[in-house]
Amino acid sequence: MARRADILLVDDEEALRNAAEKILIKEGYRVTAVATGEEGLARFKADGADLLITDLMLPDLDGIEVLRRAKQLRPGVEVIMITGHGSIEKAIEATRLGAYDFIEKPLDKTHLLKAISKAVERQHLANENRQLREQLQQQHTEESLIGNTPAMVVVKKLLRQVAPTDVSILVQGESGTGKEVVADILHALSNRRSGPVVKISCAAIPETLLESELFGYERGAFTGAAGSKPGKFELADGGTLFLDEVAEMSPALQAKLLRVLQDGRFQRLGSNKDQQVDVRLISATHVDLPKAIAAGKFREDLYYRLNVVHIGLPALRDRKDDLPLLADFFLKKYAARMQKDVHSIAAPAVEQLLAHNWPGNIRELENTFQRALAVATVPVIQSFQLLSAPGQTGVAVHGPAVTFPIGTKLAAAEDRLIRETLAVCGGDKEKAAKLLGVSSRTIHRRAAK
Numbered sequence: 001m002a003r004r005a006d007i008l009l010v011d012d013e014e015a016l017r018n019a020a021e022k023i024l025i026k027e028g029y030r031v032t033a034v035a036t037g038e039e040g041l042a043r044f045k046a047d048g049a050d051l052l053i054t055d056l057m058l059p060d061l062d063g064i065e066v067l068r069r070a071k072q073l074r075p076g077v078e079v080i081m082i083t084g085h086g087s088i089e090k091a092i093e094a095t096r097l098g099a100y101d102f103i104e105k106p107l108d109k110t111h112l113l114k115a116i117s118k119a120v121e122r123q124h125l126a127n128e129n130r131q132l133r134e135q136l137q138q139q140h141t142e143e144s145l146i147g148n149t150p151a152m153v154v155v156k157k158l159l160r161q162v163a164p165t166d167v168s169i170l171v172q173g174e175s176g177t178g179k180e181v182v183a184d185i186l187h188a189l190s191n192r193r194s195g196p197v198v199k200i201s202c203a204a205i206p207e208t209l210l211e212s213e214l215f216g217y218e219r220g221a222f223t224g225a226a227g228s229k230p231g232k233f234e235l236a237d238g239g240t241l242f243l244d245e246v247a248e249m250s251p252a253l254q255a256k257l258l259r260v261l262q263d264g265r266f267q268r269l270g271s272n273k274d275q276q277v278d279v280r281l282i283s284a285t286h287v288d289l290p291k292a293i294a295a296g297k298f299r300e301d302l303y304y305r306l307n308v309v310h311i312g313l314p315a316l317r318d319r320k321d322d323l324p325l326l327a328d329f330f331l332k333k334y335a336a337r338m339q340k341d342v343h344s345i346a347a348p349a350v351e352q353l354l355a356h357n358w359p360g361n362i363r364e365l366e367n368t369f370q371r372a373l374a375v376a377t378v379p380v381i382q383s384f385q386l387l388s389a390p391g392q393t394g395v396a397v398h399g400p401a402v403t404f405p406i407g408t409k410l411a412a413a414e415d416r417l418i419r420e421t422l423a424v425c426g427g428d429k430e431k432a433a434k435l436l437g438v439s440s441r442t443i444h445r446r447a448a449k
């Protein structure tokens with residue numbers, strides 16, 4: 001089972017090389033055999049290898065030197081030494097430097113293969129352990145959601161509470177606020193974490209394909225259905241299904257989805273065999289669904305099915321107190337990834353971040369840092385390149401209009417405009433100030449009058 005490893009063999013004795021190569025290839029290993037230490041190291045550097053087998057005595061380099069340099073290049077490589085000269089000190093030294101085993105000349109086939117398969121298996125295990133460790137490290141928890149403003153604290157607490165349950169969850173938030181991150185965290189904190197998490201965006205897939213993507217199809221179900229294919233519901237069995245941009249579903253598909261959720265059963269397209277799966281549903285949308293319902297665009301009954309628990313993600317402009325934390329996080333992340341020694345942000349650049357309105361939310365912030373670090377040449381970021389203009393409100397100007405008869409005094413018109421705007425904003429002075437394009441101090445002052 002631990003076959004198909006890449007072996008690099010270094011030995012100056014041609015007969016030994018040929019014999020070993022033949023044996024190993026027959027066993028299914030991929031072998032490169034070279035005669036000198038330098039050549040061996042050059043090959044190792046260029047192509048790598050899972051296992052290095054080297055003679056202790058080589059014409060150019062010492063086998064110990066080959067071992068040392070190979071381990072330096074790639075610490076994970078396993079090394080087996082071939083000894084014909086029985087030097088105990090050398091063997092001790094090689095062990096100290098990480099040699100895994102020794103084989104004595106003349107080579108004995110059984111011994112050779114046994115040593116190799118043990119070394120390969122050990123490496124296999126080491127790789128597996130490392131992968132598991134990495135997975136564990138990137139495992140999502142509610143802490144991977146950066147932010148400790150009150151709204152975010154509430155969200156994190158809610159995630160912990162609802163993740164282990166099987167209830168359907170609707171995540172609502174503007175583009176780039178972290179809806180998918182939330183879905184990943186919910187899955188990772190659930191009892192389904194070892195099951196699959198399957199994602200599908202209702203906006204990204206053409207309406208005509210969405211149904212077959214969700215429920216699968218049998219051969220001949222429609223023109224072009226040459227084979228059969230499981231749908232996302234089947235693929236998510238035992239795990240979580242993430243339905244992104246759920247508001248983009250057509251009325252017909254909404255009706256179908258509702259039926260499936262009610263019955264707990266569905267059929268592949270072109271089949272009448274009922275399928276039953278165990279799936280936890282998480283949906284996401286940037287749309288205000290109650291509004292979409294009022295406008296007749298989304299089914300209310302489906303909404304109640306999807307929205308057993310509601311998680312609302314705040315826009316970044318509504319939690320600007322999290323900006324320093326987020327900025328620090330992305331600065332470190334991209335400095336490390338791009339291996340740049342950038343560690344802080346100059347005050348004017350911080351001001352820039354605070355003044356910006358972030359219509360694209362965390363994604364826009366992350367992209368901003370990615371750009372800044374890509375072009376950074378000094379340790380302190382002096383300015384950011386922002387894509388949308390600062391001060392942009394992101395609040396649509398709608399609602400009732402205010403009209404004034406000609407002859408209205410300017411001061412009176414201003415007072416009235418401020419009052420009406422405040423009313424539309426539900427008394428939120430910050431919001432009103434943004435809409436009016438003035439500082440919130442102005443509003444506070446004027447409102448006090």
Ligand SMILES: Nc1ncnc2c1ncn2[C@@H]1O[C@H](COP(=O)(O)OP(=O)(O)OP(=O)(O)O)[C@@H](O)[C@H]1O
Nearest residue numbers: 144145146147174175176177178179180181362363
């Ligand atoms: N609180 C957060 N802390 C750290 N990173 C975050 C946070 N929220 C979002 N991100 C990062 O921002 C980016 C956008 O997040 P995500 O894709 O989850 O947003 P979204 O709401 O699904 O956006 P869209 O509606 O555009 O699909 C991702 O790279 C994500 O890792």
Ligand SMILES: [Mg+2]
Nearest residue numbers: 176179180244
């Ligand atoms: Mg998303």
